[in-house]
Amino acid sequence: MSERPIQQQWPSFxxxxxxxxxxxxxxxxxxxxxxxLESHSLYYEQHGTGPIKVVFIMGLNVSTSGWAAxxxxxxxxxxxxxxxxxxxxxxNSDTPMGPYSTSGMAEDVIVLLDFxxxxxxxxxxxxxxxxxxxxxxxLSYRIPERFISLTxxxxxxxxxxxxxxxxxLGFKNLLRTQFIRDPKKRVPYIVxxxxxxxxxxxxxxxxxxxxxxxxxxxxxxNQRAAVTRxxxxxxxxxxxxxxxxxxxxxxxxxxISKTIPKVLILTGDQDHLIRPSxxxxxxxxxAEAEYVVWKDTGHVVSAQHVERFNAILERVxxxxxxxxxxxx
Numbered sequence: 001m002s003e004r005p006i007q008q009q010w011p012s013f014x015x016x017x018x019x020x021x022x023x024x025x026x027x028x029x030x031x032x033x034x035x036x037l038e039s040h041s042l043y044y045e046q047h048g049t050g051p052i053k054v055v056f057i058m059g060l061n062v063s064t065s066g067w068a069a070x071x072x073x074x075x076x077x078x079x080x081x082x083x084x085x086x087x088x089x090x091x092n093s094d095t096p097m098g099p100y101s102t103s104g105m106a107e108d109v110i111v112l113l114d115f116x117x118x119x120x121x122x123x124x125x126x127x128x129x130x131x132x133x134x135x136x137x138x139l140s141y142r143i144p145e146r147f148i149s150l151t152x153x154x155x156x157x158x159x160x161x162x163x164x165x166x167x168x169l170g171f172k173n174l175l176r177t178q179f180i181r182d183p184k185k186r187v188p189y190i191v192x193x194x195x196x197x198x199x200x201x202x203x204x205x206x207x208x209x210x211x212x213x214x215x216x217x218x219x220x221x222n223q224r225a226a227v228t229r230x231x232x233x234x235x236x237x238x239x240x241x242x243x244x245x246x247x248x249x250x251x252x253x254x255x256i257s258k259t260i261p262k263v264l265i266l267t268g269d270q271d272h273l274i275r276p277s278x279x280x281x282x283x284x285x286x287a288e289a290e291y292v293v294w295k296d297t298g299h300v301v302s303a304q305h306v307e308r309f310n311a312i313l314e315r316v317x318x319x320x321x322x323x324x325x326x327x328x
Contacts (some may be wrong), residue, residue: 006020007094008029010024010043011023011092011227011228011229012045012064012092012227013063013064013065013068013224013227013228013324014047014064014065014067014068014071014073014084014098015047015068015071015075015258017077018047018048018071018072018076018103018107019045019046019047019075019219020048020049020087020110021045021046022043022044022045022046022048023043023044023185024041024043024044024092024093025041025042025043025111025112025114025115025116026041026045026115027040027042027088027108028040028041030111030114031044031107031111032287034290035163035236037079038215040088040093040094040095040096041088041089041092041093041094042085042086042108042110042111043062043064043086043091043092043093043110044083044084044086044116045083045085045120046081046082046083046116047071047073047074047075047081048074048075048076048077048080048081048082048084048218049081049139050077050079050080050081051079051081052079052080052081052125052317053075053080053081053083053123053124053125054080054081054082054083054124054125054127054313054317055082055083055113055124055125055127055174056070056072056082056083056084056127056128056132057085057087057109057120057126057127057129057133057135057136057139058086058087058129058130058131058132058133058153059088059129059130059132059133060082060130060131060239060240060243060273061089061231061236061239061240062090063086063090063091063224063228063229063233064084064085064086064091065091065224065227065228065297066224066300066302066303067084067122067302068206068224069303069306069309069310070082070127070302070309070310071084071226072193073306073310074310074313076252076308076309078280079314083107083116083118084097085112087105087108087131087132087135087239088089088100088105088108088233088238089213089227089231089232089234089235089236089238089239090231090236090239091229091231095098095232095234095235095238096246097234098234098235098237098238098241099229099237099241099242099245100238100239100241100242100248101203101241101242101246102134102135102137102138102242102243103138103156104133104243105135105138105242106138106139106142107142107151107216108137109139110139110142111145113143113146117145118146119163120146121145121146122145122146122147122148122324123145123148123262124146124148124277125148125149125150125316125317125320126139126140126147126149126150126151126314126321127151127153128140128150128151128152128153128155129153129154129155129300129301129302130153130154130155130241130243130273130274130299131155131242131243131246132153132155133152133153133155133206134155134156134242134246134248136150136151136152136156136159136245137152137155137252137253137256138197138248138303140256140259140260141248141252141255141256144202144255144260145258145259147260147315148260148261148262148320148321148324149260149261149262149263149264149316149317149319149320149321150256150260150262150263150264151266151316152263152264152265152266152279152289152299153264153266153267153276153301153302154266154267154268154271154273154274154279154281154300155274155279155282156246156274156275156278156281157246157247157248157250157253157278157281157282157285157320158245158246158247158248159247160247162171162246164243164246165245165261166193166207166273166274166275167245167271167273167275169192169270169272170193170272170299171187173190173192173193173272174193174240174273176189176239177189177190178233178236179261180218181230182224183225183230184225184269186225187192187218187222187243188218190221191214191217191218191221192272193272193273193299194217194272194273194298194299194300194303195213195214195217195298195299195300195304196268196270196272196298198270198283198296199213199297200212200213200214200217201213205215208269217303218239220303229265238279241316246306248253250285252284253282253285254285254286254287256286256310257285257286257287257288257289258288260314260320261288261300261320261324261327262319262320262323263288263289263290263291264289264290264312264316265282265283265286265289265291265292266289266292266293266294266297266301266312267279267292267293267298267301268283268293268294268295268297268301268304269293269297270282270296270297270298271297271298271299272298272299273299274299275310276293277295278310279291283313289318292312294308
């Protein structure tokens with residue numbers, strides 16, 4: 001496996017102390033495709049070298065920086081190897097011509113996993129949030145034999161494009177952010193659509209300065225924006241199209257649920273971007289899945305409740321392994 005030298009053109013917000021490998025996966029070359037229409041590579045980082053392998057797929061127009069809290073937690077634990085990457089059209093990955101589809105983005109991930117040699121049967125745990133959860137559905141349908149567990153966070157099976165449009169506040173802010181090029185001016189609108197109002201207005205736990213959660217999140221998002229490459233409009237709109245056109249038929253959901261040892265469906269009850277009813281729909285067609293709704297919680301469950309989210313993932317990983325061993 002070859003990779004380009006680590007250079008300044010690959011800015012990263014994640015902890016370099018736990019990073020054991022980073023680079024570009026030449027998706028186009030490995031697929032045998034031809035530029036310029038589909039020419040792109042995916043940027044990835046591996047943190048940790050433990051035997052438990054976890055693949056994290058981030059959501060709409062968010063780079064690997066969105067997994068910072070999970071990389072900090074799992075990357076330091078000796079039993080884990082975790083893989084994070086920038087989807088096509090964001091961060092250090094290339095921006096091919098659009099529009100994109102969740103099925104095409106899932107094929108990108110398969111190429112990346114093959115490139116890294118993460119190909120063993122029942123060796124991976126898969127975690128996807130929002131658009132990442134949509135991609136995870138497509139991925140787990142294509143290569144279910146590789147996964148021990150699947151976590152579908154704040155996501156949807158989709159349907160007609162109109163059904164995939166967010167609630168009004170999320171839709172309004174999502175459009176507004178597409179016309180604001182200054183990252184600092186965009187951040188307040190991003191924070192407002194990613195978290196629920198009551199939590200944002202509350203005092204942050206264990207903050208010595210007594211700041212609100214809104215103040216903390218604006219600070220963190222500004223820190224991430226200062227490091228992350230500015231996204232091209234083509235990438236942002238193409239990823240949005242992938243989300244709006246995503247659709248996994250019920251029979252495919254049934255197959256995923258029956259095939260993967262442990263499935264968790266997780267949502268907040270005050271999500272401004274993907275209605276919680278979409279998670280209920282997933283559960284309706286995924287009978288074996290665990291279904292969890294967190295109260296007073298917005299869209300970005302992984303950042304709003306960091307310790308709680310990491311803990312539920314650890315439990316899911318253990319339960320998936322136990323079910324796998326129990327069935328063998």
